[in-house]
Amino acid sequence: xxxxxxxxxxxxxxxxxxxxxxxxxxxxxxxxxxxxxxxxxxxxxxxxxxxxxxxxxxxxxxxxxxxxxxxxxxxxxxxxxxxxxxxxxxxxxxxxxxxxxxxxxxxxxxxxxxxxxxxxxxxxxxxxxxxxxxxxxxxxxxxxxxxxxxxxxxxxxxxxxxxxxxxxxxxxxxxxxxxxxxxxxxxxxxxxxxxxxxxxxxxxxxxxxxxxxxxxxxxxxxxxxxxxxxxxxxxxxxxxxxxxxxxxxxxxxxxxxxxxxxxxxxxxxxxxxxxxxxxxxxxxxxxxxxxxxxxxxxxxxxxxxxxxx
Ligand code: NAP
Numbered sequence: 001x002x003x004x005x006x007x008x009x010x011x012x013x014x015x016x017x018x019x020x021x022x023x024x025x026x027x028x029x030x031x032x033x034x035x036x037x038x039x040x041x042x043x044x045x046x047x048x049x050x051x052x053x054x055x056x057x058x059x060x061x062x063x064x065x066x067x068x069x070x071x072x073x074x075x076x077x078x079x080x081x082x083x084x085x086x087x088x089x090x091x092x093x094x095x096x097x098x099x100x101x102x103x104x105x106x107x108x109x110x111x112x113x114x115x116x117x118x119x120x121x122x123x124x125x126x127x128x129x130x131x132x133x134x135x136x137x138x139x140x141x142x143x144x145x146x147x148x149x150x151x152x153x154x155x156x157x158x159x160x161x162x163x164x165x166x167x168x169x170x171x172x173x174x175x176x177x178x179x180x181x182x183x184x185x186x187x188x189x190x191x192x193x194x195x196x197x198x199x200x201x202x203x204x205x206x207x208x209x210x211x212x213x214x215x216x217x218x219x220x221x222x223x224x225x226x227x228x229x230x231x232x233x234x235x236x237x238x239x240x241x242x243x244x245x246x247x248x249x250x251x252x253x254x255x256x257x258x259x260x261x262x263x264x265x266x267x268x269x270x271x272x273x274x275x276x277x278x279x280x281x282x283x284x285x286x287x288x289x290x291x292x293x294x295x296x297x298x299x300x301x302x303x304x305x306x307x308x309x
C-alpha cells in the first residue's frame with residue numbers, strides 16, 4: 001500500500017512530489033496521459049521566478065521531475081481510470097490494476113477547451129490544433145494564412161508564436177476587446193502580421209470533404225453576417241476544462257467541474273488534497289500551481305502523521 005499517491009505531473013504534482021519525497025513519504029506519482037502537463041507544450045516561460053531570461057516549458061518540467069526523483073519520488077507512467085474514495089485506504093484503478101493509498105493528492109490539471117463543432121473534431125490534427133508550439137512549424141502551416149480563436153493570453157501567445165511561420169494570423173475573438181494581459185494585448189495589436197477579427201465566432205471549419213483545413217465560416221455576432229475566411233490551420237485557444245471527471249460525486253466540485261479547495265489544499269474529504277489548475281480557474285499560473293502543490297504536500301504529511309498516532 002502507498003502512503004501517498006500524487007495524480008498528475010504538472011507543476012502542482014511535481015512540486016507535491018518534491019515535498020512529500022523530502023518528507024520521506026516515498027510518493028508514487030502517476031503521470032496521466034500528458035507527462036509534465038500542459039507546460040511542456042509552452043515555448044518560453046517568462047514569468048517563473050528565478051529564470052532571468054525565461055526557461056523552455058519542457059526543460060522546466062524535466063528539471064522538476066529530476067528534482068523529485070533525486071529525493072526518492074517514483075514517477076510512473078499511468079492513467080487513473082477511476083477512483084473509489086469511499087473506502088480506506090483509497091482505491092485507484094490505474095491501467096487495469098488497483099493502487100491503494102492512505103492519502104491522495106489530486107493534481108490532474110486542465111485540458112484544452114474545444115469549440116464543440118463537428119468539423120473541429122473531424123479535422124483535429126488535419127489542420128485543427130490546440131498547440132502552436134507543438135504544431136506551428138509543420139510544413140502545412142508555412143507561409144499560409146492561419147486562424148487563432150480566442151482573446152486571452154493563450155490566444156495571444158499562440159498568435160505571436162505563429163507569426164514566425166504564417167503569412168498572416170487572423171485572431172478571431174467573440175468580443176471587441178481582448179481578455180489578455182495588457183502587455184500581451186499590446187504586443188499582438190502592434191504586430192503587422194496579426195489581424196484581429198472582432199465580434200466573430202467560428203461556426204464551421206472547412207473542409208471536411210477534403211479532409212484538411214481550407215478555411216473557416218465566421219459569424220459576426222452583432223450583425224449576424226456570415227463570411228468565409230480562407231486559412232490552412234485553426235489554432236483553438238479558448239481556455240481550459242478541469243480534468244476532474246473521475247472525482248465527480250466523490251469530492252466537492254463546482255458547477256464548472258473545478259475541485260473546491262478548503263483551508264488551503266484540502267478537499268471535502270479527509271485524506272484527499274488538491275493542487276493546481278484542476279482547482280483554480282482564477283490564477284492558473286505555473287508558480288501558483290507549484291505553490292499549491294507545496295501546500296497539498298505539507299497538509300498530506302500532517303494528515304498522515306495524525307492518522308498514524
Ligand atoms: P482565458 O483567459 O479564460 O481566455 C479564454 C478566451 O477564449 C477568452 O477570450 C474567451 O472569450 C474565449 N472563449 C472562451 N470560450 C469560447 C468559445 N466557446 N468560443 C469562442 N471564444 C471563447 O484562457 P487562457 O487564455 O487559456 O488563459 C488562462 C490563464 O492562463 C489566464 O490566467 C492567463 O493569464 C494565463 N496565461 C498566461 C500566459 C502568460 O503569461 N504568458 C500565457 C497563457 C495563459 P471572452 O474573453 O469573451 O470570455
